Amino acid sequence: MIKEDLIKFKELSEALLEAENKEPVVEPIEANRLFEAVDLSLHEEGMSDDSLYESLHDLVMKTPRTATRQFFNQLFGGRKSKAVLGDLMAVMLNNSMYTYKVAGPMVGVEKEILKQIAHLVGYSEESDGTIAPGGSMSNFMAMVMARDAFKKEIRYTGVTEKMTLYTSAACHYSIAKNAALMGVGREQVRFIPTDEKGVMLMDALDQQIVKDQAEGFVPFFINVTAGTTVMGAFDPIDEAAAIAKKHKLWLHVDGAYCGAVIFSEKYKHLVKGAELADSFSVNAHKMLGTPLTCSIILAKDKRHLSDSFSSDARYLYQTDGDDYNLGKTSLQCGRRNDALKFWTLWKSIGTKGLENLVDHQFHLAEVARKYISEHEDYKLYSYGDSISVCFNYKNIAPEKLCTALYEKAALMVGYGTFQADTFVRFVTINADNSDQEIIDFFKTMEKFVAENESMLTGD
Numbered sequence: 001m002i003k004e005d006l007i008k009f010k011e012l013s014e015a016l017l018e019a020e021n022k023e024p025v026v027e028p029i030e031a032n033r034l035f036e037a038v039d040l041s042l043h044e045e046g047m048s049d050d051s052l053y054e055s056l057h058d059l060v061m062k063t064p065r066t067a068t069r070q071f072f073n074q075l076f077g078g079r080k081s082k083a084v085l086g087d088l089m090a091v092m093l094n095n096s097m098y099t100y101k102v103a104g105p106m107v108g109v110e111k112e113i114l115k116q117i118a119h120l121v122g123y124s125e126e127s128d129g130t131i132a133p134g135g136s137m138s139n140f141m142a143m144v145m146a147r148d149a150f151k152k153e154i155r156y157t158g159v160t161e162k163m164t165l166y167t168s169a170a171c172h173y174s175i176a177k178n179a180a181l182m183g184v185g186r187e188q189v190r191f192i193p194t195d196e197k198g199v200m201l202m203d204a205l206d207q208q209i210v211k212d213q214a215e216g217f218v219p220f221f222i223n224v225t226a227g228t229t230v231m232g233a234f235d236p237i238d239e240a241a242a243i244a245k246k247h248k249l250w251l252h253v254d255g256a257y258c259g260a261v262i263f264s265e266k267y268k269h270l271v272k273g274a275e276l277a278d279s280f281s282v283n284a285h286k287m288l289g290t291p292l293t294c295s296i297i298l299a300k301d302k303r304h305l306s307d308s309f310s311s312d313a314r315y316l317y318q319t320d321g322d323d324y325n326l327g328k329t330s331l332q333c334g335r336r337n338d339a340l341k342f343w344t345l346w347k348s349i350g351t352k353g354l355e356n357l358v359d360h361q362f363h364l365a366e367v368a369r370k371y372i373s374e375h376e377d378y379k380l381y382s383y384g385d386s387i388s389v390c391f392n393y394k395n396i397a398p399e400k401l402c403t404a405l406y407e408k409a410a411l412m413v414g415y416g417t418f419q420a421d422t423f424v425r426f427v428t429i430n431a432d433n434s435d436q437e438i439i440d441f442f443k444t445m446e447k448f449v450a451e452n453e454s455m456l457t458g459d
């Protein structure tokens, strides 16, 4: 059975690759027509293999093609084949990462990745980390460690003080959501203003902490972002570290989007001072081309990980030391192997190869910014050292433009808002893209606008 299904998998994948080649952007299905357009129903009785393959083929062909070189809609993209190979093997093996007994050498695969990344961040042997189910959950783990470090008993007593935390107005929404999840509350999040580039204002941060202390709040956590979700801006970690030290607060670097600059000689200055932070996260499924999800969270002092996340479970932890039983430091119990796909990619192209991915994405963003600044009909909202290229074209409402491009299956790109502006947010996150493909994006969009001008400018 598995042999036949693997052959079928190969056939289906080849059919998909061919379809992606011909039609990189698939015709979307209107959400309210979905269940008419695709047969998704489940029944009492099963079906023959051939009918199942047919259903699956239909479903695969109608699904958005996020791995093509015309997908610029989100902060992930491309398809690194060696990473796909590793992920497919992880599915075949189906280990759970909680114990050495059931994950064996896969524990070492994860530990090697964590060790190397800790080294790149500048952390010592005292540090450790884990792989979380995404950047939002990496942030959650950092916030829980900060809460527990603030007061050890809090894990037992619950939150009783008016604890406050600090992040920029441009941070990812998971910070506020996590504040709610961890019992601190959304109202205790202080959104510090940013400059015009989206960088948190350090004076305002310091003043807000002092003000809160005077009013009886207890500040415990500062989040800085390495690559804000919309503008791709980097907060100054070293300056935030000085403020965190002065007030004895935990400092976390949310590097979900662009923390991967630690791989680049040329761009690692953007996270200068990272080694001073108490925790650091980076999504390999964003800049590093690994399939969803692969999010790494590191703690400078590994004791915080076990303090906050270990639980005794006699039914589970029956062999080997805690250092090899990764369930002692993870958020989940059963946990899929998100390490292997990143390891196969890293093993195949080396640390230098990962550096090239990062550098190329910044290069592609430069190509895009250059094109925009050389063409009159555009307005650019982005700055250098960012892989988010935000722009508007010919005064066309970006919401309208992005939706029309999607509905007509021309291009997948989204829009964003920063301060008073809304614009197209074009992300050069797919390192497989060539310079020409970036130019072609603009040409395709311009042609589309020319052909649909009345629809886009009318209301």
Ligand SMILES: *Cc1c(COP(=O)(O)O)cnc(C)c1O
Pocket (backbone or CB within 6 Å): 075, 133, 134, 135, 136, 137, 171, 172, 174, 225, 226, 227, 228, 229, 254, 255, 256, 257, 283, 293, 295
């Ligand atoms: C994408 C992103 C996150 C969330 O990561 P997920 O893996 O999508 O949960 C957090 N912070 C920033 C800055 C991001 O860009």
